[in-house]
Amino acid sequence: MNDRKTLNKIINLFIPFKRKICITMVLLSLASLVNLFLPLTTRKIIDEGFIQNNMRTVIFFSLISFGLIVVGKSMEIMCEEIRTNIYIKIKLSLNEHAFHHLSRLKIKYFKEANTTVLLSNIKLDVDNITKVVDSNFFFLLTQILSLLGGLVGLLIIDWRLTILVICFTPAKYISAKYFSKKRENLIEKFIQSSSDYASWFGDTIGGINEIRLFGLIKNKKEEFTNKQLSMIGTEKRMEMLNVYSLAVESILLQLLLVGLYILGASMVFNYTLTVGSIFAFIMYSSYVTSPIASILNIRYFMSNVLPSARRYFNFLDLEVEDSTSKLVPKALTQMMKGNIEYSNVNFSYSEEMVLKNINFVIHAKEKVAIVGHNGSGKSTLIELLLRFHTPSSGTIKMDGVDIEQYDIDEYRQQISVVSQHVYLFDTTIENNIKLYSEPEYNEMQKVLIDAQLTEFALGESEDNDVGCNGLKMSGGQRQKIALARALIHEKELFIFDEATSNLDTESEIYINHLLNNRLKDKTVILVTHQMEVLKHVDRVIVIRDGELEYIGEYDQLFTNSSYFRDMVLVR
Numbered sequence: 001m002n003d004r005k006t007l008n009k010i011i012n013l014f015i016p017f018k019r020k021i022c023i024t025m026v027l028l029s030l031a032s033l034v035n036l037f038l039p040l041t042t043r044k045i046i047d048e049g050f051i052q053n054n055m056r057t058v059i060f061f062s063l064i065s066f067g068l069i070v071v072g073k074s075m076e077i078m079c080e081e082i083r084t085n086i087y088i089k090i091k092l093s094l095n096e097h098a099f100h101h102l103s104r105l106k107i108k109y110f111k112e113a114n115t116t117v118l119l120s121n122i123k124l125d126v127d128n129i130t131k132v133v134d135s136n137f138f139f140l141l142t143q144i145l146s147l148l149g150g151l152v153g154l155l156i157i158d159w160r161l162t163i164l165v166i167c168f169t170p171a172k173y174i175s176a177k178y179f180s181k182k183r184e185n186l187i188e189k190f191i192q193s194s195s196d197y198a199s200w201f202g203d204t205i206g207g208i209n210e211i212r213l214f215g216l217i218k219n220k221k222e223e224f225t226n227k228q229l230s231m232i233g234t235e236k237r238m239e240m241l242n243v244y245s246l247a248v249e250s251i252l253l254q255l256l257l258v259g260l261y262i263l264g265a266s267m268v269f270n271y272t273l274t275v276g277s278i279f280a281f282i283m284y285s286s287y288v289t290s291p292i293a294s295i296l297n298i299r300y301f302m303s304n305v306l307p308s309a310r311r312y313f314n315f316l317d318l319e320v321e322d323s324t325s326k327l328v329p330k331a332l333t334q335m336m337k338g339n340i341e342y343s344n345v346n347f348s349y350s351e352e353m354v355l356k357n358i359n360f361v362i363h364a365k366e367k368v369a370i371v372g373h374n375g376s377g378k379s380t381l382i383e384l385l386l387r388f389h390t391p392s393s394g395t396i397k398m399d400g401v402d403i404e405q406y407d408i409d410e411y412r413q414q415i416s417v418v419s420q421h422v423y424l425f426d427t428t429i430e431n432n433i434k435l436y437s438e439p440e441y442n443e444m445q446k447v448l449i450d451a452q453l454t455e456f457a458l459g460e461s462e463d464n465d466v467g468c469n470g471l472k473m474s475g476g477q478r479q480k481i482a483l484a485r486a487l488i489h490e491k492e493l494f495i496f497d498e499a500t501s502n503l504d505t506e507s508e509i510y511i512n513h514l515l516n517n518r519l520k521d522k523t524v525i526l527v528t529h530q531m532e533v534l535k536h537v538d539r540v541i542v543i544r545d546g547e548l549e550y551i552g553e554y555d556q557l558f559t560n561s562s563y564f565r566d567m568v569l570v571r
């Protein structure tokens with residue numbers, strides 16, 4: 001995304017607040033107008049008060065100054081109130097968009113970036129983009145008013161001094177251009193190094209057990225220090241660049257003041273200017289120089305914002321799951337029976353085909369097992385059915401309709417999945433089973449019996465919390481909770497993807513009981529190698545190197561396919 005497009009997107013963030021921004025501008029213009037009179041009152045206090053020993057003038061104009069400041073500051077406070085509200089809303093909206101987008105992002109992106117890097121990138125980018133609602137930047141437009149007012153004030157006092165003040169502009173322009181280029185490069189570097197660090201950190205913490213078991217703590221500490229040094233080093237260079245930039249700006253301003261004092265003094269000595277006018281002039285020149293500096297610093301300032309904004313908006317452009325196809329009415333989707341048909345399905349993640357010309361049919365209420373060696377493509381076959389990926393070619397039909405034609409959320413609502421890598425939320429067992437639904441008490445008890453979870457207490461208590469991703473539970477217990485979750489959200493199609501891998505033999509055999517009873521009228525697909533389960537399903541599909549090797553009943557397969565026999569017998 002180029003800078004122009006990114007800038008447009010940033011400007012669009014302000015569109016919902018047009019009215020409020022207009023009110024702020026009016027208020028700030030009034031405040032600037034009020035401020036314009038301050039130097040004039042100062043001139044009066046000095047020239048007509050102090051110099052002419054007139055106490056009444058001093059008191060009168062001091063009170064006027066005080067009143068002007070109170071009015072000006074009240075307006076500024078009102079503007080700040082509006083600005084901070086806009087800031088909060090823009091920040092919330094950016095975060096909401098990012099989260100909403102994440103919840104719809106194609107599953108492949110989650111395999112490329114861990115959660116730490118996603119969180120860190122979004123936070124950094126949103127923080128940087130919302131700098132455009134910082135007071136310095138947000139009130140920039142009104143600074144132009146202050147600049148114009150200041151120029152008028154300067155010209156009223158003396159045109160020669162005014163030219164001297166304007167001479168400040170080219171010098172400031174050159175320094176601003178130089179520093180903003182440097183800053184942009186550093187920010188790009190910082191964003192990259194903090195993203196690398198977040199990715200490394202997520203990966204390292206994810207593998208903390210392996211790090212301890214394989215004695216990798218020393219190696220990881222070294223990597224940590226190197227990554228931190230790269231990030232902190234860039235931060236330090238950015239800090240120093242700020243210091244240099246501010247120092248150059250102060251030196252330029254000081255130079256200007258030197259010029260003003262020398263020229264002003266010669267005018268005072270020649271009686272062409274009063275002392276009060278010089279004070280007023282210096283006040284007016286700050287009305288001019290600081291807006292000039294702010295305007296010329298825009299590029300420097302935007303060098304903070306643009307790289308993050310570019311990354312953030314590019315992230316929002318990443319491909320999401322298609323939730324637009326709604327050709328099949330919701331009511332019809334809800335009546336899904338579970339007749340599945342794969343026709344000439346091919347699929348590849350990158351170059352190599354992972355699934356090749358897959359053709360088979362599963363009838364409603366059938367119990368079908370899928371077997372195959374590691375990496376043969378079983379999970380991919382299931383993920384295609386769940387629409388986590390789209391076939392490279394060929395179609396998958398559900399009840400005679402291409403699955404792409406169903407509304408994706410409604411479609412998935414009709415399928416219960418129990419997978420080997422079930423994710424448990426950090427809450428109670430009960431909440432993990434119910435997942436925001438409100439089943440009847442009796443139904444819940446039945447499910448607990450069917451999932452063999454009766455030994456666990458239900459209800460809201462810290463003791464019942466499963467921990468982060470269910471890590472307070474054993475592997476088998478996690479799978480039982482996943483089973484209970486699938487059973488309570490009873491659908492027509494059940495998928496068990498290696499769902500019994502952690503269950504003991506007794507619990508495993510119990511799955512057969514479920515297939516023959518509770519799930520008797522459901523379509524069930526099981527990815528499993530458990531012989532006890534395979535023997536009891538209607539048919540078995542054998543996948544070999546991404547191709548359909550065989551489909552048939554267990555006994556037939558066992559007799560006719562040595563490949564199948566070898567595979568199940570070695571387990």
Ligand SMILES: Nc1ncnc2c1ncn2[C@@H]1O[C@H](COP(=O)(O)OP(=O)(O)OP(=O)(O)O)[C@@H](O)[C@H]1O
Nearest residue numbers: 111349350354372373374375376377378379380381
């Ligand atoms: N996100 C991915 N990107 C690239 N290749 C992938 C991805 N996921 C899986 N693969 C590859 O696709 C092939 C099939 O993987 P899949 O997970 O479907 O196999 P599987 O039969 O379920 O294996 P297992 O029994 O080990 O779980 C493998 O060669 C794997 O390396």
